[in-house]
Amino acid sequence: MHYIWKEWKENIRGKGLWLSLSIIVLLSISILYRSSILSFDQGFYVLLINLFDTIIYFIPILCLFIGAFSIFQEKEQKTLIMLLTKKDNYPSFLLKKSLGLYTVVLVPLLGWFFLYLLLLKFQFQLDMKSYLIFVLAIVSLSLVFLQMGAAIGSFSRSRMQIIGYTIFVWFYFFFLHDFLLLSFLPDVTHENVKLFSSFFFLNPLQAVRMFLETGMGVYSFGHMSRLLEMFMWTKPVFFLIGNLFIWLAISFGIAIIFNRKEGYE
Amino acid sequence: MKKLALLTLVLSLFILGKPEKNLAAENLQAKIDSLQEGAVLHLKDQTYPGNIVIDKSITIIGTKHTVIKGDGTGNVISITAPNVKLNQLTVTGGSMNRNSSEEYAAIKIHTNNNVVEHITIRNSFHGIYLSQAHHNKIRYNDITGLGNGEIAAQGNGLHIYYANDNLLEANKIEGTRDGMFFEYANNNRSVENKISHTRYGLHYMYSDENIFKGNVFTMNTGGAAIMNSNHLKLEDNQFIINYGNQSFGLLLLQANDNYIAGNTFFMNQRGLYIDQATRNTITGNRVIQNQIGIELWASSTDQIFTLNKISDNTFPAITLGGSGEGNTWSQHGKGNDWGTSFPLTDLDQNGIGDFPVTYHSSLHQLLEDQELTSLFLKSPAIAIYEKINNTLNSDEIMFTDKHPLAAEKTSHASLLFVALGLLVGLILLKGRHYYALHLEGMEGKHKR
CATH class of the missing domain: 2.160.20.10 (Single-stranded right-handed beta-helix, Pectin lyase-like)
Structure with missing residues (x-):
């Protein structure tokens, strides 16, 4: 609880969180404004998909930066050393710090999307289940990239390193991962499609998107070919849970193994 | 007395037995049978x-x-x-x-x-x-x-x-x-x-x-599938969010001489999917924000695409299986409005672009060979894939619109809105900063 409170105070005094949130707010309002011409009954789904497609460019990098700089600040201000010499070891510090980060980022985000729902109510026929799935998708995405950010913050020794690693991680998941899979695509057969699918859904952006679009009933997986059936060897929600579990565990593990307690400017 | 009791019991059972349904059934059919014509x-x-x-x-x-x-x-x-x-x-x-x-x-x-x-x-x-x-x-x-x-x-x-x-x-x-x-x-x-x-x-x-x-x-799964049918008129229909892996707004399969005008194809996996179809006229439609605007197989010939607005699609149009014969992207000197997909000049301001637009893509081969390709259509990696293949000259011409229409003037209200929002954000941030400084100053005074 102390960590959450400390994280909260640090973040509301800083600009990072507010800047990130204001970007999300501006984006969502501008998309709502642009969607005002859409139909009453289907416009809601169109808006959510468009909003997701836009937000997906920002949430990962913002969360990466917030996570990384939050950990790094502990190093800069020497509070990390103080905390570790007192009673915490690094895993317990990281766990508490991560919980603090989740709370501080997700509470304002969830608060905004609750307000946003009220704005939507004036314009569209709401589908609460779909909206909940949308919010869950955003939360999952934030969790994964916050934890990755925390890992970057743990092993980085300078701000430049943080910026470098963050941009690399963002670039990897945004472009490189899918690009590599695209180059393997001609060799995908019925024998190796499951493996290919596992790598495909290892990308949080793809796992979250599939969960959202199928959950909302927009993307239909009815009447699939055999290859596609083998590709979707489990439900999208399980792909997402697996993805969350893998990346949270890897990020946590890397942060613990490679953490550096000292940072320098 | 006994007889009376027995009669009451039988009558009660008859009432409690709720035989209305059967009676009604008999009644409905019987009623119909008993009715006069008209x-x-x-x-x-x-x-x-x-x-x-x-x-x-x-x-x-x-x-x-x-x-x-x-x-x-x-x-x-x-x-x-x-x-x-x-x-x-x-x-x-x-x-x-x-x-x-x-x-x-x-x-x-x-x-x-x-x-x-x-x-x-x-x-x-x-x-x-x-x-x-x-x-x-x-x-x-x-x-x-x-x-x-x-x-x-x-x-x-x-x-x-x-x-x-x-x-x-x-x-x-x-x-x-x-x-x-x-x-x-x-x-x-x-x-x-x-x-x-x-x-x-x-x-x-x-x-x-x-x-x-x-x-x-x-x-x-599919909006409309027109198969082996000719001389249809499809006008002012809306094909929205038909979005599965193999989905389409409109499929024309072995369908000839159809007139498709004024329809909206919005957020489909494929807006129009045309295979083994000939002499169809596709005019005045809005093909917007689909993964593939128009998927045209080489087996299709003599289609006319004119006066359509085809914009904000991941791929505006893809030709698969080779280039079909006689498909034209303009008629009577009027092509299609490709939105911001192509840079276009209209110096003489006649509403028609000064140069033809030609669209190259390398993805057609992957789309033909591997159905899982469509899973990547929303990925930003596709743009890089296309750029690299473009640099390596391994792409092909998908279509040429000789008389592209100058893009519709869009309102910049949304841009203004975002700029205004940013300005407000900036002022708020700066404001907070000054406020914090002010507080600090006050704190300093108190300390003194």
Whole structure:
């Protein structure tokens, strides 16, 4: 609880969180404004998909930066050393710090999307289940990239390193991962499609998107070919849970193994 | 005394036994049988057992809660006489049996000049089945199927079989196999129907010269599949969010000489999917924000694309299987509006671009060879893939529009809005900063 409170105070005094949130707010309002011409009954789904497609460019990098700089600040201000010499070891510090980060980022985000729902109510026929799935998708995405950010913050020794690693991680998941899979695509057969699918859904952006679009009933997986059936060897929600579990565990593990307690400017 | 008690008991049992249903059943069929030609039968707010046959020209009018419920062994209502009118009924409980010689429906019509309107249909294989029935009007009906399941386990919302000159208007169909299925049915008019969550919203097989106007297809596996059908008119329809891996807004398969105008194709996996089709005119449509705007297979020839607005698609148009013969992207000196897909100058301001636009892509080979490619269409990696292949010259020309239309002037209101928001954000941030400084100053003063 102390960590959450400390994280909260640090973040509301800083600009990072507010800047990130204001970007999300501006984006969502501008998309709502642009969607005002859409139909009453289907416009809601169109808006959510468009909003997701836009937000997906920002949430990962913002969360990466917030996570990384939050950990790094502990190093800069020497509070990390103080905390570790007192009673915490690094895993317990990281766990508490991560919980603090989740709370501080997700509470304002969830608060905004609750307000946003009220704005939507004036314009569209709401589908609460779909909206909940949308919010869950955003939360999952934030969790994964916050934890990755925390890992970057743990092993980085300078701000430049943080910026470098963050941009690399963002670039990897945004472009490189899918690009590599695209180059393997001609060799995908019925024998190796499951493996290919596992790598495909290892990308949080793809796992979250599939969960959202199928959950909302927009993307239909009815009447699939055999290859596609083998590709979707489990439900999208399980792909997402697996993805969350893998990346949270890897990020946590890397942060613990490679953490550096000292940072320098 | 004993006899009286026995009589009372028997009478009580008779009353408690609730035999109304059977009586009503007998009554409904018997009533129909007893009616004169042209009579009007008003039904009450109650459930009548179905499997009735209407063999004379009568009108049946129900109320909000009038239900005709079949026993699940056949058609709930069969119409074998012409000029029958059905109004405001709920029809349910048709046979789902797929091993019978007949395909059953909630309402099966075998005759001409009938009117079926304001009917709610549930739990039936087909909704309304027109079998060799002509000049019927099917309007304002609400048909809901079983939802997502095995395709074959359920029938179609409206099944039009060897039936001509019918009007299908303002029906709402959801969760059936195909929304409307036409087989060997000509000269029908489908107007302002709403179809969602089906396999194909509209499925045409061997049906010619039908008109299809103002219908809305959303969230189907495929919006409309026109197969082996010619001389159709599709105007002002909307194909929205038909979004699955193999989905499309409109499929033209072996369909020739069709006129497709003024339709909206929005957020589909493919807006138009054209295969083995010839001489179709596609004009004045809006093909917007689809993964692939137009997928044109080489087996298709002599299509004309003109005056369409094709913008904000991941790929505006893709030609697969080689370049088809005679497909043109402009007519009478007017091409298509490609939005911001291509840089375009219009120095003489005649509304036509000064240079032709040519679209290159390398993805066609992957799309042809591997169906999983479509999973990547939303990935930003696709843009890099295309750029790299473009640099390596391993892409091909997808189409050339010799007379592209200058893009419509869009309002910059949204841009202004965002800029304004940013400005407000900046002021807030700066404001906070000054406020913090001010506080700090005050704190300093106090400390002193």
